[in-house]
Amino acid sequence: MTTDSVKGGDGTTTDSVKGGDGTTTDSVHGGGGTTTVSVHGLGYVGLPTAALFANNGYTVYGVDTQPDKLERLRTDGADFREAALNDYVDRVLGTDALHLREHPVESDYHLICVPTPFDHDREAADLSYVRAAAEGIAPKLRPGDTVVVESTVPPGTTANVVGETLERNGDLLRETFNLAFCPETVLPGSILEELRGNDRIVGGIDDEATAAARDLFAGVVDGDIHTAPDAATAEFAKLAQNTHRDANIAIANELAKVARDHGVVPRPAFDLANEHPRVDLLHPGPGVGGHCLPVDPLYLGQHSDHVALIEHARAVNDGMVYYVRDLLEEGLGSLAEKRVAVFGLAYKGNVADTRNSPATRFVETLGETPELVATDGGNVVDVRVHDPHVAEAGVDLWSQSAALEGADALVFMTDHDEFTELDPETVAERMDDNVVVDARGLTDESWHEAGLDVRRL
Ligand SMILES: NC(=O)c1ccc[n+]([C@@H]2O[C@H](COP(=O)([O-])OP(=O)(O)OC[C@H]3O[C@@H](n4cnc5c(N)ncnc54)[C@H](O)[C@@H]3O)[C@@H](O)[C@H]2O)c1
Ligand SMILES: CC(=O)N[C@@H]1[C@@H](OP(=O)(O)OP(=O)(O)OC[C@H]2O[C@@H](n3ccc(=O)[nH]c3=O)[C@H](O)[C@@H]2O)O[C@H](CO)[C@@H](O)[C@@H]1O
Incomplete structure (x- = not known):
C-alpha cells in the first residue's frame, strides 16, 4: 500500500x-x-x-x-x-x-x-x-x-x-x-x-x-x-501514533524502576543512553494521563487478539502511581498520621486539564488505602494538593505555602514550570520532615544540599 x-x-x-x-x-x-x-x-x-x-x-x-x-x-x-x-x-x-x-x-x-x-x-x-x-x-x-x-x-x-x-x-x-x-x-x-x-x-x-x-x-x-x-488505514495510523508514544513512555517507566533497583538515578542514565544516535528514551514519570494516550491504545484491541505488548505498556503506565506511592512510603516509613504535599494535579506540565491525570489517581489511592482510613471514615493521611494551573478539581486545593507548611513529604506529580522555580531552602524550612518524591525530574543537587531526602524517577 x-x-x-x-x-x-x-x-x-x-x-x-x-x-x-x-x-x-x-x-x-x-x-x-x-x-x-x-x-x-x-x-x-x-x-x-x-x-x-x-x-x-x-x-x-x-x-x-x-x-x-x-x-x-x-x-x-x-x-x-x-x-x-x-x-x-x-x-x-x-x-x-x-x-x-x-x-x-x-x-x-x-x-x-x-x-x-x-x-x-x-x-x-x-x-x-x-x-x-x-x-x-x-x-x-x-x-x-x-x-x-x-x-x-x-x-x-x-x-x-x-x-x-x-x-x-x-x-x-x-x-x-x-x-x-x-x-x-x-x-x-x-x-x-x-x-x-x-x-x-x-x-x-x-x-x-x-x-x-x-x-x-x-x-x-x-x-x-x-x-x-482508505479510511480504516487513516484511523489505524492515528491510533498507532498514540500507542507508540504510550508504549515508549512505558519502556521509560520500566527502565526507571529497574535503574532504581540498581541504585542508579534514572534520568542522568537516560541522558547518557540517548547520546546514541538511534536511541531516544522518553521521560519516566508517574504515569500517562490526558484525554487520548491512556485510551487510544485500547481501541486497537477491540478487533484484534495481538495487543499483548500494548496492553502491558498500559498496565506499566497505570501502575506508576503505586510505584510513586511505594517511594513515598519508603521515605516516610508509614503514611499514617503524615501530612503529604502533592504538587501538581494536571495530567502534564503547564496545562489545567486533569482528565485521566495520574496525580488524581495518586491522591485517590492514598484516600482509598484501608489502613489510612480512620474509623470515622476520615483519612489518617493528610493530603494537601497544590496546582497553580487548576482552578477546580474534585479535591481541595491549597496554596503553595499552606500545602508545604508542616508537611512530612512533598511529591511532585506534574512538571509545571512554577515548580522548577522553587527554592529548596525555603521548602525545607516550611516542611516538618524532609522527604521529597520527584516523579517528574524537577529537582537537582541543590535539593540534597538543602537537607532534603529526594527520591527521583
Ligand atoms: N482533546 C484533544 O487534545 C484531542 C486531540 C486529538 C483527538 N481528539 C479526539 O477528538 C474528539 C473530540 O475530543 P475533544 O477533546 O474535543 O472533546 P470535548 O469533550 O472537549 O468536546 C466535545 C464536544 O462535542 C459536543 N457534542 C457531543 N455530542 C454532540 C453531537 N451529537 N453533536 C454536536 N456536538 C456534540 C459536546 O457537547 C462537547 O462540547 C475525541 O474523539 C478525541 O479523542 C482529542
Ligand atoms: C503521539 C502524540 O504525541 N500524541 C499527542 C497526545 O497529546 P498528550 O497531551 O496526551 O501527550 P503527551 O504530551 O505525550 O502527554 C501524555 C501523558 O504522558 C506523560 N508523558 C509524556 C512524555 C514523556 O516523556 N513522559 C510522560 O510521562 C505526560 O506527562 C502525560 O501525562 O495525544 C493527543 C490526542 O490524541 C494528540 O493530539 C497529541 O499529538
Missing part, C-alpha cells in the same frame, strides 16, 4: 487546492465565504477547528448539543488556557464567519469532532456521540457534500458505523456523498500552533472522498497532507 503526500497551505505545489480565501482555482465548492463548513462538537478539537476555517474565509456553523456551552461562548468567548487561541476564536465569534447552532444545518462539509470515550465495562469505544452526530447530519446531507470524521475511533468506524448511520437516517445512497476520516493530532498546550502547522492524514471511503477531504484541509493548514488508501 502506498500513501501520497501533498503540500498544504502555502500554495507552492500544484497538487494542493486552496479553499475559502478567494484564491481557489478548482476547489469543490469555491471560496470567499461561499463554502460552508459545519463543525459538530465544539470542544478542545472542534472549536479551534471551527475557528481555523472561519479565519480562512469559510462560512462556518459550529454545532454543539450543549446550549449552555453555546451561550457561554456567545457571552464570554473562548476560555482555553492559550491566550493566542482564545484571540483566534474570539476574532470570528459573533461574526458572519462563525455561526453557533444547537442543531445541524445544510453545509458543503460536515466535520465530526464529538467525544469517543472508552467504555471500560464493554471494553469498547463508546460511539454513541458519533452515531448521534451522524443521525443529525443525515437529513441535511445533499449529493456532493462531504462528511469528515475527526474524532478518534477504532478502525472501520468511518466506513461502517458513520456510513451506515448516514445512509439509514437520510435519503442518500453512500455513492452520492463523500465520507472520510482525518484525525486531529493537536497537542494540548500548543493547540493553535499544531492545528495550523501539523501534517494531516486523510483517508476516504473512495478516491473522491479522499480528494474532497484533502482539498479542504490543504486550504487551511501549513503542514503536508498525506492521503491514506
Whole structure:
C-alpha cells in the first residue's frame, strides 16, 4: 500500500487546492465565504477547528448539543488556557464567519469532532456521540457534500458505523456523498500552533472522498497532507501514533524502576543512553494521563487478539502511581498520621486539564488505602494538593505555602514550570520532615544540599 503526500497551505505545489480565501482555482465548492463548513462538537478539537476555517474565509456553523456551552461562548468567548487561541476564536465569534447552532444545518462539509470515550465495562469505544452526530447530519446531507470524521475511533468506524448511520437516517445512497476520516493530532498546550502547522492524514471511503477531504484541509493548514488508501488505514495510523508514544513512555517507566533497583538515578542514565544516535528514551514519570494516550491504545484491541505488548505498556503506565506511592512510603516509613504535599494535579506540565491525570489517581489511592482510613471514615493521611494551573478539581486545593507548611513529604506529580522555580531552602524550612518524591525530574543537587531526602524517577 502506498500513501501520497501533498503540500498544504502555502500554495507552492500544484497538487494542493486552496479553499475559502478567494484564491481557489478548482476547489469543490469555491471560496470567499461561499463554502460552508459545519463543525459538530465544539470542544478542545472542534472549536479551534471551527475557528481555523472561519479565519480562512469559510462560512462556518459550529454545532454543539450543549446550549449552555453555546451561550457561554456567545457571552464570554473562548476560555482555553492559550491566550493566542482564545484571540483566534474570539476574532470570528459573533461574526458572519462563525455561526453557533444547537442543531445541524445544510453545509458543503460536515466535520465530526464529538467525544469517543472508552467504555471500560464493554471494553469498547463508546460511539454513541458519533452515531448521534451522524443521525443529525443525515437529513441535511445533499449529493456532493462531504462528511469528515475527526474524532478518534477504532478502525472501520468511518466506513461502517458513520456510513451506515448516514445512509439509514437520510435519503442518500453512500455513492452520492463523500465520507472520510482525518484525525486531529493537536497537542494540548500548543493547540493553535499544531492545528495550523501539523501534517494531516486523510483517508476516504473512495478516491473522491479522499480528494474532497484533502482539498479542504490543504486550504487551511501549513503542514503536508498525506492521503491514506482508505479510511480504516487513516484511523489505524492515528491510533498507532498514540500507542507508540504510550508504549515508549512505558519502556521509560520500566527502565526507571529497574535503574532504581540498581541504585542508579534514572534520568542522568537516560541522558547518557540517548547520546546514541538511534536511541531516544522518553521521560519516566508517574504515569500517562490526558484525554487520548491512556485510551487510544485500547481501541486497537477491540478487533484484534495481538495487543499483548500494548496492553502491558498500559498496565506499566497505570501502575506508576503505586510505584510513586511505594517511594513515598519508603521515605516516610508509614503514611499514617503524615501530612503529604502533592504538587501538581494536571495530567502534564503547564496545562489545567486533569482528565485521566495520574496525580488524581495518586491522591485517590492514598484516600482509598484501608489502613489510612480512620474509623470515622476520615483519612489518617493528610493530603494537601497544590496546582497553580487548576482552578477546580474534585479535591481541595491549597496554596503553595499552606500545602508545604508542616508537611512530612512533598511529591511532585506534574512538571509545571512554577515548580522548577522553587527554592529548596525555603521548602525545607516550611516542611516538618524532609522527604521529597520527584516523579517528574524537577529537582537537582541543590535539593540534597538543602537537607532534603529526594527520591527521583
Ligand atoms: N482533546 C484533544 O487534545 C484531542 C486531540 C486529538 C483527538 N481528539 C479526539 O477528538 C474528539 C473530540 O475530543 P475533544 O477533546 O474535543 O472533546 P470535548 O469533550 O472537549 O468536546 C466535545 C464536544 O462535542 C459536543 N457534542 C457531543 N455530542 C454532540 C453531537 N451529537 N453533536 C454536536 N456536538 C456534540 C459536546 O457537547 C462537547 O462540547 C475525541 O474523539 C478525541 O479523542 C482529542
Ligand atoms: C503521539 C502524540 O504525541 N500524541 C499527542 C497526545 O497529546 P498528550 O497531551 O496526551 O501527550 P503527551 O504530551 O505525550 O502527554 C501524555 C501523558 O504522558 C506523560 N508523558 C509524556 C512524555 C514523556 O516523556 N513522559 C510522560 O510521562 C505526560 O506527562 C502525560 O501525562 O495525544 C493527543 C490526542 O490524541 C494528540 O493530539 C497529541 O499529538
